[in-house]
Amino acid sequence: MEVIDMEEKNSFFSRFKGLKFIFKYRSMAIGLVLVTFLLLVSLLAPFLSTHDPTYKDPNNRLSPPSREYFFGTDNLGEDVYSRTLYGGRLSFLTGFSVMFISGFFGTLLGLIAGYYRRLDFVIMRVLDGFMAFPSILLAISLTAVLGGRLSNVIIALSIVYTPSFARVIRSAVLIIRETEYVEASKAIGASSLRIIFRHILPNSFAAIIVQGSYIFAQAVILEAALSFLGAGVPPWIPTWGSIMSGGRPYMTVAPWIIFFPGIFVILAVLGLNLFGDGLRDIFDPRLRGVRGI
Template sequence: MTEVVLAAAPTQMLAERRRFRVLRKLAAHRSFKIGLVLVAILVLCAIIGPMLTGIDPTAMSIRSRFKPPSARFPFGSDQYGRDILTRVLYGGRLSLSIGLSVALISGVFGAAIGVTAGYFRALDPYVMRLMDALMAFPAILLAIGIGAALGAQASSIVVALSVAYVPRTARIVRASVLVIREMEYLQAARVSGAGDLHIIVKHVLPNCLGPLIVQLTFIFAYAILAEAALSFLGIGPPPPAPSWGNIIAEGRDYSVEAWWVMLFPGLAVSLAALGMNLLGDGLRDVLDPRLKIET
């Protein structure tokens, strides 16, 4: 027993040093830091911003319609006299929650499918051909079809976008598993009598987390952009509940005389997508040893 503990100690210390090096590289990576700051600001605004304004995002005032940005309406008002700043802050909650939900669902199901296909060779051709069939359709078109069938609501968008992005996540995980399953330490685990479930949980999944996390940051950004596009087409979360996408959609008929209605939610969508992409770039540079770290 003493020998096992002594042998495990260097391995644990090595893992801790590796984690420390990763955190140090992330702290020094310019893109990662900028992306983290942008995302943190947007999340903070979505959480506490509505509490600071104290305004109902659905409250209408016809006499205040189409007010340009001013001290009373920092982002202006829309065709119903609603405060755009408040609606953008509340809309951030819905848009960011949709992006997070799509990323989590795609991560869970994509990882499960990718590990199954990559680890169990007999299932690989059948599972991946199904994923290839789904990937044959452009993600946005597949999401439009599913969203139209399920109806215009937030849950429909989450399901539609998750179905569109699960195959892409599954292929990323499968590619990692195909390499990992041939490693010597996995062969040693099989020889020692470890079962498939134990090997997958203890050895395969932890070594797939790097590429998976990077992929999910990009999916988060894609989901926010796709929600805005689907809402613009009338398939997203229906009004009056605000999301960045449906605020932009409501302002498209007034883009000339009330440009601010589309401008500020559009900037929020752009900043969220930029922040998540910068985060993903930083994680990819640090977690992929084949790439040179840029600081």
């Protein structure tokens, strides 16, 4: 078993050595800075905002950006700056929740399908049925059935992204299942559960982390798209998508309602994608020699 442990350390845990040099990789550093900045701004919204996000000033409807209203006001006289800051909290909450839920069930299904050949066909065909629908259409259908609440949006997006998460983990498990240390564990009589959770799961962490960062970014985009189309959370709940949805009829006279939350969405997704690409470069041994990792 000592040989197996050493093999596992060399195949997975040694990859974390690259994390010490995270800021040597410009794209990953930029992504981390962007995500950290937006997350801190969102968490500190009660201290950074200039108005209550639900406060309405009828005398300043559709006002352009000014010293009083940094990002202008919407059609109800609400401060777009304050709503954008508060909206980031729910957008990040949605992304993190979807990443965690879809990651948990996707990893579980991927481990089962990848290790147990008899269950692989059944699980994958069911998941293929979900993946046959475009993500946006499936999400709209689920939110229409469940209702337009934040919790229901999170559930709908988790259902949408669980199949893709499971397929990625299954692919990793299929490769790890044939390695020598797994075969050695079987030879000495280790149980299937021990092999899965002691050997296969730890060596699948790279795929889990990288796919999780991708799902996080995609969930932020899809939540904004649902809210923009009116199928997400109610418009009075500030999220980046709902703010842009409220400003859609006024794009020509008040473009700032869509512009500023749209910039936040772009920066968040860009940061998450750059950070995920950096994680992939660190964890993928095939890229280490090419990129000097």
